[in-house]
Amino acid sequence: MARDDEFDLIRWIQKQSPVRPPVELGIGDDCAILGASAIGRSMLVTTDMLVEGRHFLLEAAGPELVGRKALAVNLSDIAAMAGRPTAAFISVALPRSRGRELAEGLYRGLLPLAERFGVTIAGGDTNSWDGPLVINVTLMGESGVGGPVRRSGAGPGDILFVTGPLGGSLGGRHLTFEPRVDLALQLKARFKVLAMMDVSDGLSSDLRHMAEACGAGAVIEADRIPIHDDVDSGLTLAERVDHALSDGEDFELLFAVSPAEAAQLERPDSGFSVHRIGRLATGEGVSLERGGEIFPLPVGGWVHRLE
Amino acid sequence: MARDDEFDLIRWIQKQSPVRPPVELGIGDDCAILGASAIGRSMLVTTDMLVEGRHFLLEAAGPELVGRKALAVNLSDIAAMAGRPTAAFISVALPRSRGRELAEGLYRGLLPLAERFGVTIAGGDTNSWDGPLVINVTLMGESGVGGPVRRSGAGPGDILFVTGPLGGSLGGRHLTFEPRVDLALQLKARFKVLAMMDVSDGLSSDLRHMAEACGAGAVIEADRIPIHDDVDSGLTLAERVDHALSDGEDFELLFAVSPAEAAQLERPDSGFSVHRIGRLATGEGVSLERGGEIFPLPVGGWVHRLE
Numbered sequence: 001m002a003r004d005d006e007f008d009l010i011r012w013i014q015k016q017s018p019v020r021p022p023v024e025l026g027i028g029d030d031c032a033i034l035g036a037s038a039i040g041r042s043m044l045v046t047t048d049m050l051v052e053g054r055h056f057l058l059e060a061a062g063p064e065l066v067g068r069k070a071l072a073v074n075l076s077d078i079a080a081m082a083g084r085p086t087a088a089f090i091s092v093a094l095p096r097s098r099g100r101e102l103a104e105g106l107y108r109g110l111l112p113l114a115e116r117f118g119v120t121i122a123g124g125d126t127n128s129w130d131g132p133l134v135i136n137v138t139l140m141g142e143s144g145v146g147g148p149v150r151r152s153g154a155g156p157g158d159i160l161f162v163t164g165p166l167g168g169s170l171g172g173r174h175l176t177f178e179p180r181v182d183l184a185l186q187l188k189a190r191f192k193v194l195a196m197m198d199v200s201d202g203l204s205s206d207l208r209h210m211a212e213a214c215g216a217g218a219v220i221e222a223d224r225i226p227i228h229d230d231v232d233s234g235l236t237l238a239e240r241v242d243h244a245l246s247d248g249e250d251f252e253l254l255f256a257v258s259p260a261e262a263a264q265l266e267r268p269d270s271g272f273s274v275h276r277i278g279r280l281a282t283g284e285g286v287s288l289e290r291g292g293e294i295f296p297l298p299v300g301g302w303v304h305r306l307e
Numbered sequence: 308m309a310r311d312d313e314f315d316l317i318r319w320i321q322k323q324s325p326v327r328p329p330v331e332l333g334i335g336d337d338c339a340i341l342g343a344s345a346i347g348r349s350m351l352v353t354t355d356m357l358v359e360g361r362h363f364l365l366e367a368a369g370p371e372l373v374g375r376k377a378l379a380v381n382l383s384d385i386a387a388m389a390g391r392p393t394a395a396f397i398s399v400a401l402p403r404s405r406g407r408e409l410a411e412g413l414y415r416g417l418l419p420l421a422e423r424f425g426v427t428i429a430g431g432d433t434n435s436w437d438g439p440l441v442i443n444v445t446l447m448g449e450s451g452v453g454g455p456v457r458r459s460g461a462g463p464g465d466i467l468f469v470t471g472p473l474g475g476s477l478g479g480r481h482l483t484f485e486p487r488v489d490l491a492l493q494l495k496a497r498f499k500v501l502a503m504m505d506v507s508d509g510l511s512s513d514l515r516h517m518a519e520a521c522g523a524g525a526v527i528e529a530d531r532i533p534i535h536d537d538v539d540s541g542l543t544l545a546e547r548v549d550h551a552l553s554d555g556e557d558f559e560l561l562f563a564v565s566p567a568e569a570a571q572l573e574r575p576d577s578g579f580s581v582h583r584i585g586r587l588a589t590g591e592g593v594s595l596e597r598g599g600e601i602f603p604l605p606v607g608g609w610v611h612r613l614e
Contacts, residue, residue: 029457030387030504031351044338049398049432080337091356091443125356131438136398138445150336
């Protein structure tokens with residue numbers, strides 16, 4: 001794409017997305033301007049880069065779902081701190097031969113999601129090159145009342161939940177998942193959420209990071225892990241649990257509340273259908289509890305331990 | 308690079324850069340947190356992606372200068388609105404075979420610049436893949452007293468300046484240029500800067516955008532264009548002027564002030580050595596004035612017009 005075609009593309013992008021507060025000035029100057037008045041509390045910022053061949057297969061997914069995913073993974077990070085997303089900045093490196101077509105496809109995929117979550121596309125950078133497709137999104141958000149929920153605020157005895165079933169995402173759900181923005185805001189409005197993060201690398205790995213941040217260990221009750229229907233039902237139970245623990249790209253939320261709040265949250269009339277999976281404990285690392293036995297979950301695979 | 312090596316790299320990056328206000332929480336959670344109190348006025352956000360083969364040749368430049376450039380081009384955008392940079396978010400796609408080495412090189416190049424301009428590395432995303440090197444930086448800043456300087460605030464009769472000589476940057480200066488952050492703040496503290504932008508695509512192209520944003524035309528006085536020593540002195544004057552107008556990646560600032568302020572700014576005792584290059588005028592487009600003659604500068608090349 002020649003430089004003039006890029007300007008033309010930028011004008012096209014500009015027309016696709018209305019400018020909403022706190023954005024005062026979006027695409028078209030050297031920087032975007034976000035108003036201070038609307039920023040109010042703390043501002044959240046997250047960024048994720050998706051590269052062809054690792055996070056998506058362009059021919060199989062198509063550019064729309066790639067654009068959607070690029071925004072959705074960032075929305076999931078804002079959700080993980082119980083924030084409300086506001087403004088996105090989108091950089092792309094487009095394969096030269098079909099740059100304009102790919103760019104429009106990416107935006108057709110991400111714009112409806114931006115619209116639905118009230119996100120202004122406030123800036124970006126457009127490049128064409130001879131390499132594969134790369135898209136980077138930086139997303140900003142505002143924290144709600146009481147400030148953002150970090151991953152470090154819980155401790156031994158607190159109860160762990162996930163917001164949905166896990167595993168098998170790479171079969172396609174990693175492109176179409178629903179970021180848990182609204183659910184996180186609702187949870188935080190009703191309960192004291194002590195620690196939260198999104199499940200992107202896989203429950204076992206992400207929980208290890210949360211436990212470490214909390215200065216605690218974690219125990220997962222194997223029988224409580226919600227296994228997604230996307231996991232092959234022909235596998236053994238142990239293999240299916242392994243997928244739920246390790247596949248990653250689930251983009252559900254992992255969070256901790258006190259035992260008293262957990263009991264409230266699990267009441268049938270709480271209005272929430274989340275899954276209790278275990279607890280934080282003294283010590284360190286992640287352990288798996290099954291049939292009364294507890295054994296440490298190694299960082300690598302572990303499926304043989306359940307066979 | 309395996310996922311664990313990436314976590315190791317992220318911890319290394321975390322140790323390289325201290326967290327300063329307004330950043331409250333940097334690398335290590337789902338989002339960074341920027342404090343509202345310190346945000347004060349408007350917040351500026353800009354993003355730029357550099358891709359191997361287009362913005363740099365990795366073997367020739369080395370990763371340090373690539374990292375430096377990736378931050379510097381964003382600092383230049385903050386300078387262009389007379390802002391003060393605060394926090395950077397850095398995403399990289401690293402060629403798998405030498406990911407760690409390249410990542411450390413990039414950071415060795417950009418960290419001293421971050422330190423010098425008071426920028427916290429507050430987050431990012433690290434990926435390895437089989438493609439070439441890609442680095443995306445999103446940089447945030449605060450606007451100074453009186454708010455950001457847009458590119459649209461001047462009109463016919465206002466005087467145009469650039470902050471330094473132009474042309475020949477691609478010989479190497481595009482990797483080592485000094486972002487004009489402090490100069491922009493000093494200019495704005497002393498003068499009413501009506502419109503400003505940085506020269507990245509080349510003076511003729513960038514001035515066209517500024518004039519359009521101002522709803523005006525622009526006249527450049529050919530004999531006033533400061534030509535950088537990096538432009539081959541063996542060329543004809545017309546060719547050298549063409550380089551100064553068209554090469555791009557100068558990262559000097561282009562700005563407009565009123566005629567009265569221009570006279571103050573040009574006084575030998577003003578403390579500023581900036582270059583008056585022309586004026587905004589009624590009409591549209593960019594024209595070149597030479598020997599009393601004015602002719603429109605076409606969007607493409609024009610060197611034959613001066614021969």
